[in-house]
Amino acid sequence: MEDINNHTYTVKIDQIYSPEGKSYHRVKYIPKIEKIKSYLALKPTNKLLDIGVGYGSFLNLIEETLDIETYGLDPYSESIEITRRYTKADIRNGRIEDSVWPFDFKFEIITCFDVIEHLENPSVFFKHVKQYISPDGIIIATTPLRLLPYKLRSIPLLGLKDTNPTHINVHPPSYWNHLAHEHGYEIIESWRGEHLTHVKLLPGIIGRVCSIFGLDHRKVPIINTFEQAYKMILKPISND
Numbered sequence: 001m002e003d004i005n006n007h008t009y010t011v012k013i014d015q016i017y018s019p020e021g022k023s024y025h026r027v028k029y030i031p032k033i034e035k036i037k038s039y040l041a042l043k044p045t046n047k048l049l050d051i052g053v054g055y056g057s058f059l060n061l062i063e064e065t066l067d068i069e070t071y072g073l074d075p076y077s078e079s080i081e082i083t084r085r086y087t088k089a090d091i092r093n094g095r096i097e098d099s100v101w102p103f104d105f106k107f108e109i110i111t112c113f114d115v116i117e118h119l120e121n122p123s124v125f126f127k128h129v130k131q132y133i134s135p136d137g138i139i140i141a142t143t144p145l146r147l148l149p150y151k152l153r154s155i156p157l158l159g160l161k162d163t164n165p166t167h168i169n170v171h172p173p174s175y176w177n178h179l180a181h182e183h184g185y186e187i188i189e190s191w192r193g194e195h196l197t198h199v200k201l202l203p204g205i206i207g208r209v210c211s212i213f214g215l216d217h218r219k220v221p222i223i224n225t226f227e228q229a230y231k232m233i234l235k236p237i238s239n240d
Contacts, residue, residue: 013055016055017057017060021057022061025058029061030061030065032111032140033061035140036138036140039233040108042067042068043068044068044069046068046069046108047069047071047108047109048066048108048109048110049072049107049109049111050070050071050113051073051074051096051112051125051129052113052114052115053080053091054079054083054113055079055083056082056086056087058113059072059087063087069090070087070088070090071091071092071107072089072090072091073092073093074091074094075094080092080093096119096124096125096128096129097121098128101128101132107133107137108134108137109139109140110129110133110137110139110140111139112125112139112140112142113141113142114229116141116143116176117144117169118166118168119169122169122176122179123179123182126179126183127183130185130236133236137235138235139185139233139234139235140231140232141234142193142230142231144167144228144229145171145192145228177232180232180234184236184237185234186234186237188233190231190232190233
């Protein structure tokens with residue numbers, strides 16, 4: 001299924017929610033859920049907001065994993081409709097760029113996976129999200145990063161060229177770190193990882209070999225160079 005208004009999602013819904021699709025998303029999202037659990041003493045009254053819900057795969061999985069209230073923010077009607085079909089989340093229409101979001105309360109957890117690279121001005125994410133995160137809450141954001149020239153991705157076995165025309169702000173980690181600090185956030189953890197649109201065959205194989213020998217591939221420079229997603233856990237710095 002293709003959303004003509006949303007160039008990011010072109011996969012079929014039955015593939016996302018098939019057993020294979022669910023298994024794939026468990027591999028993708030469970031590490032992030034474990035991060036959430038490690039930083040917060042979760043309670044059923046905790047509220048989680050997912051910005052840019054896609055077709056609800058993350059919210060669907062987290063509802064199966066954690067006992068918390070789930071919410072979503074997305075500008076696309078099809079994404080909202082499908083996510084409501086497959087989750088219990090309260091999904092509301094809105095954009096990151098909006099100065100006021102359709103919520104009158106704060107969240108203990110805000111997630112934003114592979115969204116900020118689509119914004120004309122990524123600063124608005126860091127500015128606006130601060131109004132809706134609780135003082136002790138955390139924000140998890142991921143984005144593709146630019147460490148190698150994009151043209152290298154088209155070399156066989158190294159990667160796939162990023163052809164998404166909406167990826168208008170792809171930058172190295174230093175860019176995102178600067179924005180986070182500039183807008184009053186502490187980066188409590190950051191790391192690199194694979195990205196869906198930049199699959200690497202050869203680095204992936206090398207990474208698996210490293211795991212056999214008990215090595216963390218994220219700490220092996222020659223492999224780490226090919227990790228094309230940057231992931232941050234942010235915490236607002238108190239003004240008190």
